[in-house]
Amino acid sequence: MDKGKKETVLELSNVSFSYGENLVLDDATFKVERGDFAGMIGPNGAGKTTLVKLIFGLLALDRGSIRLFGTDVGKFKEWQRIGYVPQKATSFDQNFPATVFEVASMGRFPKAGLMRQLSREDYMAVEKALGVVGMLELRNSRIGDLSGGQQQRVFIARALAAEPELLILDEPTVGVDAEAQHSFYSLLRQLNRELGMTLLLISHDVGMVAKNVNKLVCVNIKVTFHDISKGINKADLSCAYPAGMELVPHHHDRAVK
Amino acid sequence: MIEILQYGFMQRAFIAGMLIALVCATIGVFLVLRRMALLGDGLAHISFGGIAAGMFFNVYPLVSALAFSVLGALGIQKLKQMKVYGDAAIAIFFSFGLAIGVVLVSLSHGFNADLFSYLFGSILAVSETDILLILGVGIATLAALLLFYKELFYASFDEESAQAAGIPVGRLNTMLIVLTAVAVVLSMRIVGILLVSSFIAIPASTALLMRRSFKQTIVIAAAIAIMSVIVGLVLAYYMDLAAGGAIVLVLVAVFSAALLHTKLHAR
Structure with a gap:
């Protein structure tokens, strides 16, 4: 990838949003470039999910602008370029009659278009995506019969099947055991490094995120942006927490300075 | 079996019954999974007002019932958008439609057996015109379900992601309940207003017990519904039973057998 001239995939400028009188986001500015593994951290209720809804145009901005691949979110139509793994993806109806495939x-579906059947090419893309996440062998299993970690891989495959250029994952490890979380992060690293996928990972798990990403967005009404590709320091993380809270580093490859 | 098909009214009952079974069972899978199994019942009661209005003003009752049912469906959707709870929205329109019906019946000092044929269904009363309407509208409804099958599937499974993927979830939801409104009116000739929701709720619930893929669930639900219509009509003919009731009892019997089978195999 041409390091000198990276394309900006997602750009927020001075974004503010309130639910009624309640200010949820204040002046958020950051950008994600092609090939980034960006992490967004912050405590629960800090506005992370609101930010995601704004990015997908599901809520209207009060102030500022959001650009996706250079196009204003209000005019953006190519949603298949963005993959989404939702928060609580695995909290669907476990009895729902659907197979992994x-x-x-x-x-x-969005790529095939309304009123159209999936083509051979579509089915091949689905198989390939299931292969990448290691779930092809379980293609005929019912989704509800799988473990939380396996289900999560299927949801990532669903997002990958659309061959997105940017993959947004909202709190994807909630309800998944520690071992599955570990292999989940190695899958994300593989997607980012080997397939060159641009990732935006939203999580309240500061430790795991900080350890894996090259850019960090801290959300706690105020939004701060940190390039941590060359190392990480306490200030990069403390932004997301109330003043005075101690950071306890644990299991980090990179020590917190 | 051959003898039974010699009669025009039985032929019409089989044709209409099987088509309705196919349409309602397919819609039923989507509705049951969305916890909206009783929507059909609500819409059927709303269309009772339409039947009564048709008789009162001398309009073809199935057409006025269609109008009431579809407008009721859109009204329910509108109330939901205005933050009225979904089941309460159904209850409001349900009572409204029924009240219109009751008032019109009292104004005309009672209608007659005709009204009862709509309440409880009557295969003897299915006319050539009814059949043409049921075939035309039924096939159009089925076509709409097939065309939007994959989007309805996605939105039923995970509305949030479907919306994020650019699928017009709001319009699809409206379409689904309008199709339900149509299917309900088509069914009332055979099973009657009071039993309409059986076609929507029972085959889908039975198929769901079998824990298959989505596509298989729809095929199984449709097969159960069609088979129950055939068995129910044959029983009704030879044992001189009310056809609607007979079909629904067959549906319940199949559901019970499937439930028992599941319980035994779960051990």
Whole structure:
């Protein structure tokens, strides 16, 4: 990838949003470039999910602008370029009658278009995506019969099947055991490094995020932006927490300075 | 079996019954998974007002019932958008439609057996015109379900992600309940207003017990519904039973057998 001239995939400028009188986001400015593994951290209720809804145009901005691939969010139409793994993806109805393959194939629906059947090419993309996340062998299993970690891989495959250029994951490790979380992060690293996928990972798990990403967005009404590709310091993380709270580093590859 | 098909009214009952079974069972899978199984019942009661209005003003009752049912469906959707709870929105329109019906019946000092044929269904009363309407509208409804199958599937499974992927979830939801409104009116000739929701709720719930893929669930639900119509009509003919009731009892029997089978195999 040409390091000198990176394309800006997602850009927020002075974004503010309130629910009624309640200010949720104040003056958020940051950008994600092609090939980034960006992390967004902050405590629960800090406005992370609101930020995601704004990015997808599901809420209207009070102030500022959001640009996706250089196009203003209000005018953006190419949603298939952005993959989304929702918060609580695995809290769906566990009795829902759908196989792994059926769930992953949903990722191709927008590309195929309304009133159209999936094509051979679509099915191949679904198979490939299931292969990447290591779930191809379980393609005919019912989604509800899988473990939380396996289900999460299927939801990532669903997003990948659309062959997105940017993948946004909202709190994807909630309800997944520690071991599955570990292999989940190695899957994300693989997607980012080997397939060159641009990732935006939203999480309240500061430790795991800080350890894996090259850019960090801290959200706590105020939004701060940190390039941590060359190392990380306490100030990069403390932004997301109330003043005076101690950071306890644990299991880090990179020590907190 | 051959003898039974010699009669025009039985032929019409089989044709209409099987098409309705196919349409309602397919819609039913989507509705049951969205916890909206009783929407059909609500819309059927709203269309009772339409039947009564049709008789009162001398309009073809199935057409006025269609108008009431579809407008009721849109009204329910509108109330939900205005933050009235979904089940309460159904209850409001349900009572409204029924009240219109009751008032019109009292004004005309009672209608007659005709009204009862709509309440409880009557295969003897299915006319050539009814069949043409049921076939035309039924096939159009089925086509709409097939065309939007994958989007309805996605939105039923995970509305948030479907919306993020650019699928017009709001319009799809409106379409689904309008199709339900149509299917309900088509069904009332055979099973009657009071039993309409059986076609929507029972085949889908039975198919869901079998824990298959989504596509298989729809095929199984449709197969159960069609088979129950055939068995129910044959039983009704030979044992001189009310056809609607017979079909629904067959549906319940199949559901019970499937439930028992599931319980035994779960051990």
